[in-house]
Amino acid sequence: MKTAIKFTNQWLLGAMLLVCGSSCSDFLEETDKSNFTVDNYFTRPEHATSVVNSIYDNLKTTTGGGFNGAPWMMLEFATGLANTELGQAQNSIFVRNLVNTSDNEYGRVYWVSSYKGIANANLALANIPNITMPEANKNKALGEARFLRAHYYYNLVRIFGKVPLITTPIGLTSENLYPKQATEEEIYKQIVEDLTQAETSGLPFVDPSGRVTLGAIKSLLASVYLTMAGSPLQKGAEYFRKAADKASEVIKSNQYSLFTTYDDLHSPARKNTGENIFMVQFAANIQPSGWQTSIIPYNQGISAYSDETGAIFANKEFVESYEKGDKRAEEKQFYYRTYTLSDNRSKTVDLGGYYIFKHFDTQAHLTTTSSDLNWPLLRYAEVLLIYAEATNEVSGPSADGYEAVNKIRKRANLPDLAGLTKEQLREAIWRERWYELSFENKTWFDMVRLRKAFNVSTKTFENYVGHKFSYGPVLKERELLFPIPTAEIRNNSNLKQNPGY
Numbered sequence: 001m002k003t004a005i006k007f008t009n010q011w012l013l014g015a016m017l018l019v020c021g022s023s024c025s026d027f028l029e030e031t032d033k034s035n036f037t038v039d040n041y042f043t044r045p046e047h048a049t050s051v052v053n054s055i056y057d058n059l060k061t062t063t064g065g066g067f068n069g070a071p072w073m074m075l076e077f078a079t080g081l082a083n084t085e086l087g088q089a090q091n092s093i094f095v096r097n098l099v100n101t102s103d104n105e106y107g108r109v110y111w112v113s114s115y116k117g118i119a120n121a122n123l124a125l126a127n128i129p130n131i132t133m134p135e136a137n138k139n140k141a142l143g144e145a146r147f148l149r150a151h152y153y154y155n156l157v158r159i160f161g162k163v164p165l166i167t168t169p170i171g172l173t174s175e176n177l178y179p180k181q182a183t184e185e186e187i188y189k190q191i192v193e194d195l196t197q198a199e200t201s202g203l204p205f206v207d208p209s210g211r212v213t214l215g216a217i218k219s220l221l222a223s224v225y226l227t228m229a230g231s232p233l234q235k236g237a238e239y240f241r242k243a244a245d246k247a248s249e250v251i252k253s254n255q256y257s258l259f260t261t262y263d264d265l266h267s268p269a270r271k272n273t274g275e276n277i278f279m280v281q282f283a284a285n286i287q288p289s290g291w292q293t294s295i296i297p298y299n300q301g302i303s304a305y306s307d308e309t310g311a312i313f314a315n316k317e318f319v320e321s322y323e324k325g326d327k328r329a330e331e332k333q334f335y336y337r338t339y340t341l342s343d344n345r346s347k348t349v350d351l352g353g354y355y356i357f358k359h360f361d362t363q364a365h366l367t368t369t370s371s372d373l374n375w376p377l378l379r380y381a382e383v384l385l386i387y388a389e390a391t392n393e394v395s396g397p398s399a400d401g402y403e404a405v406n407k408i409r410k411r412a413n414l415p416d417l418a419g420l421t422k423e424q425l426r427e428a429i430w431r432e433r434w435y436e437l438s439f440e441n442k443t444w445f446d447m448v449r450l451r452k453a454f455n456v457s458t459k460t461f462e463n464y465v466g467h468k469f470s471y472g473p474v475l476k477e478r479e480l481l482f483p484i485p486t487a488e489i490r491n492n493s494n495l496k497q498n499p500g501y
Helices: 011-027 045-057 069-076 088-094 103-130 134-159 184-199 215-230 237-251 262-266 364-366 378-395 399-411 422-436 444-452 486-491
Strands: 276-280 334-343 344-358 375-379 452-455 460-463
Touching: 011 045, 011 103, 045 103, 069 103, 069 444, 069 486, 088 103, 088 215, 103 134, 103 276, 103 444, 103 486, 134 444, 184 215, 215 237, 215 276, 215 378, 215 444, 237 378, 276 378, 344 399, 375 378, 378 422, 399 422, 422 444, 422 460, 444 452
Parallel strands: none
Antiparallel strands: 276 375, 334 344, 452 460
């Protein structure tokens, strides 16, 4: 098994320091050297490693599954392209039916886990500079912290809009203990600043251990620029050019390539390599990934797992909208509708729906019930599509733009795109994003930045507000953001709820 990051529960230190600061020692009459504070903890190189590891830890929090669903599903049900068999997963059903409220646990988990990660990043950035250690190692640690803080804020600003922007450690006496919301412009400015500084930190372009790399930094920055070009900031051509240039740097590095088979997308042996630029790290029997029971049909007896929840699967209309001959829509490529029975592997049953195969750990379902799969956050296919879209927006169809998107189509056994107008190519690239990046927490973000939704019947794009899901609900303007969690509004009077909630 490839080396993986050794994650710890060090974020608990961050949470403790966030609340207590150095004042925790005031409860003791004499110094207790086992009582870590900001003043006595950050003294050795190992402490820099542990605090940076703690920032990674919160990447895992939104993944998972089970009978209550999982936060990552929030961004999939919001697209109108997902279904569920799990009646008790009300958080999923409320989002799917567009009757979501600020009490939704999924939104609360995104908020809390992101700010825990940010708190630990702030601790790292404030204290690592004072640790005596080789400058190269120090800069790399700071680069990782900046990338991860940018990632958390990128999720927060897209999901909730105006959120508090906190870049220093907070204690009970801090002026910013009950922070106000920053504008989206301010948050994106900080994201770009963190990522551009991280670019200069000396991190390697690739790293099979799964730590932050220069390739991941440039890929995320390309995504950020593409989003800034669209809604809500609408920065237009300049930022499309920035996105194209940054994606081009990743492409020209020749450090990544598309897998030749879709099986590699969910092969534990291929994690952190090839097409996988940055992933959330898991390890079987140590910290196994938790979504396997959610992507299999409800109690049909196909898995070695005892829980089969049917928590999320693809809408029939979406899968059947793929272009004729598209390999991604074939059985056991991106989706599956047949499988063998756990008590008789020689018998195959029709499952009656399209379940998600791109996140399916075959070995875990057949025997181990402990998944070794990572969750993909950035892969090379997305970088190619960012480049194709951005360069088309800047200068229209080009040989390089066609080459990027056609690499995706070639793997899907589809003919090359050619001879299209700028407008035709724009929608063709959007369709490739919908089909290629499905169920990877990308599509809803695309819908919001483009203010467009995909009509699975006409296979065209229409305005986000007023778009009718294939099963009935109609998107309203309020669904351009998720509600700030009730508990956050209640505990901080400086926060203003998003419109419509």
